[in-house]
Amino acid sequence: MDDKRNLIAAILLSVAILLGWNFVSAQFFPTPAKPDVTTTVAGANGTPATTPAAQGQPSALPTATAPAAPATQAIRPVEAALAEGNRVPIETPALAGSINLVGARIDDITLTKYRQTIKKDSPPVRLFAPGGTKAAYFASIGWSAQGIAVPNASTVWTATGSKLTPTSPVTLSWANTTGQTFRIEYSIDANYLITAKQTIANSGAAPVSASSFALIDRLGKPTDPHEVDSWTIHVGPTGYLDGKSVFDTDYDDLEEAPNRTVRYNAAGWLGFTDKYWLAAIVPAKGERVTAAISSPSANNYQTLFARDFAQVGPGQQITTTSRIFAGAKEVEVLESYQDKLGITRLSNAIDWGWFEFFAVPIFKLLHWLFLQVGNFGVAIMALTLIIRLLMFPIANRQFSSMAQMRVVQPKMKALQERFKDDKPKMQQELMKLYKDEKINPLAGCLPILIQIPIFYALYKVLMLAIEMRHQPFILWIKDLSAPDPLHILNLFGLLPFTPPSILAIGVMAVILGVTMWLQFRLNPAPADPVQAQVFKIMPWLFMFIMAPFAAGLLLYWITNNILSIAQQQWMYRKFPALKAQAAT
Known part of the structure; x- marks a missing residue:
């Protein structure tokens, strides 16, 4: 009964995230509406109701006698x-x-x-x-x-x-x-x-x-x-x-x-x-x-x-x-x-945001890579590889910690059962166990925390840096700063309609979901059944969530997933206990 309740809770949580994200992303993470936009700045479609009579004359400063205002003009091309x-x-x-x-x-x-x-x-x-x-x-x-x-x-x-x-x-x-x-x-x-x-x-x-x-x-x-x-x-x-x-x-x-x-x-x-x-x-x-x-x-x-x-x-x-x-x-x-x-x-005319100290170096490295390879998509993939190499020691520590946690899991369960009625004593004994076994239970969270500013900085670079605007990658990706233009629901443009943003699933979004699913499959199954169910659904949730984002951002994530899969395979050879736990 508990497993069914947990499963239902995980499904409801996933549906809430899926439906709520469309609103949240529209408010906080806007994306281009079409793959080939950025129209003329002064040629916007909105027509003002009137032309101000004093347009072009100072309205606030200075305070001396203002020049005469021209007569109201009719709107002209x-x-x-x-x-x-x-x-x-x-x-x-x-x-x-x-x-x-x-x-x-x-x-x-x-x-x-x-x-x-x-x-x-x-x-x-x-x-x-x-x-x-x-x-x-x-x-x-x-x-x-x-x-x-x-x-x-x-x-x-x-x-x-x-x-x-x-x-x-x-x-x-x-x-x-x-x-x-x-x-x-x-x-x-x-x-x-x-x-x-x-x-x-x-x-x-x-x-x-x-x-x-x-x-x-x-x-x-x-x-x-x-x-x-x-x-x-x-x-x-x-x-x-x-x-x-x-x-x-x-x-x-x-x-x-x-x-x-x-x-x-x-x-x-x-x-x-x-x-x-x-x-x-x-x-x-x-x-x-x-x-x-x-x-x-x-x-x-x-x-x-x-x-x-x-x-x-x-x-x-x-x-x-x-x-x-x-x-x-x-x-x-x-x-x-x-x-x-x-x-x-x-x-600062470019609003880099909270992580300016991080976004600007990311941009400069990405732009330098582009000048070397001549393709922004390849430059994004090279940037991802560099970031993964810099984070390799941290990921190595993460996998090592995960392996150690799995090895001592029977001892942890024994302590939890022994002191289930004394929570403070249980926490004290667990901390002693971590110290004796030289385990850092938070080591697995560090790479995720580091990825947050990297992801946000890259998001700002792809959305704001004009050097990224209208940059092609390969095949159908003609603009990495815009969403994937090929949508599955309209048969890649063959059907004459544009799906709503929540269902505008492109080819790159599907590749993202598949690579994330493969990555999660290589991870050891969580002990908590709710976490296990959420992890099963998460790749396909992210497929919907990330679909409206710039293709360059999806390319970064896909490349990161592929490199993570390769790194996990290497780590499994180094930590057999982790691989054995994943198999069971």
Whole structure:
């Protein structure tokens, strides 16, 4: 009767895990919805209800007189907005786009090294798009002043230079009617950093008080399911603000904040992060600025930093420097800007999570292996082998402990029977037995505990590192950062439907279940019948649980299972007592 009760309990527990995991994983471990996603950032499907009238103008800082806001615009296609002219092209090895001379906005950026999907004819990822389009997203710099006219979103600038490239800067200029001239000298490197030198020159008869600012304006939230902010992956406003990296502010927080604004007294950088992309504004190194993240109106979000107002006397000028990052969150590029240019904690734009100290070395080793072998799948398998070799002494101790535990099991049962009515005495005698036999009963748990940060770190690497995005393995696995695209229930795509995520069992998930089942079969049977039943069901539970995860994560687990089976066979030869117990 007890065995049947235990079996029923194990089955109910397994069903609860199976049904509950789908909800838990959706909340805490999101996975890509399709194998070839990551669509254009600025080309999301959601259309805002209205275009904010003041989009592109500072909503929170500075506090001086704000420039006039442009009239409300109708929603236009990106192509139509770009065809209106008044633009200076941008061309680098990593970027293409243009600067809009109306408003001096950087509002046209595509990332030429990255495609929207895995298809060869897929267009490049668009990061920035002009105002008035579905998901307008751009960077702008400007001035606020007291008593004089300053450039605004409607100002038409004059350009010196025909194209912005790493070897050819471009200068924009505009003058008001009271003797003040404003200049912006744009330069760009070979990656993703644009530098803007802002100069206000006063040729008037009286001093003026002015403040320069930089902002990023974004219309609409990301609509792709894998671009939603979650417990493990931060998407939304971010930065290094008031001495710490900001991961706890999302779009909803801005809408609910007092005055729809969150202010900061110091800023190393701030902007918006997507899963793979970042747009950020950066003041000069060591410069004192104040910053704000705000939602000027519904569905419109802005990050901004501003400098203190300064007096510009007649015949004087003031120059300030702002930097704009617009590109992919490549680890080496972010770290180079952090180390060489002093942009504090820019690499934290990648939300590595609790195990950053472990995830970053895992990524760097994995990326180095990829550079050696040329295939990320093979690199993952090599990484798994290295981890297993490093853990071999621990696993050896685990198997040795298991063998010793099986050998002394008759003595343990005798003690448990002898002192069944005196639990403290039983525990005391068991601890004495462990000490006399030199057994560590917790040794078997150590490899499992070590695997937890390894698994989580690899999960973060596969989900966040753009170096993994769209990387193929072999045969049907065209993107290791996405789930297995071949589902058994729709006959590998032959039937015209997509199974629900809880039943989307792919080929790799089945291989995972089989290898885990073989691994468990080699283990000695647990003495507890409930544990024995759970272990029988666990491989097939994990087959369902892991099916929606990235194929690269399944490949790691499958390789780990195969290496564990080989290691167990070797250990059985070394510890015959363990093999004999497994056979019985």
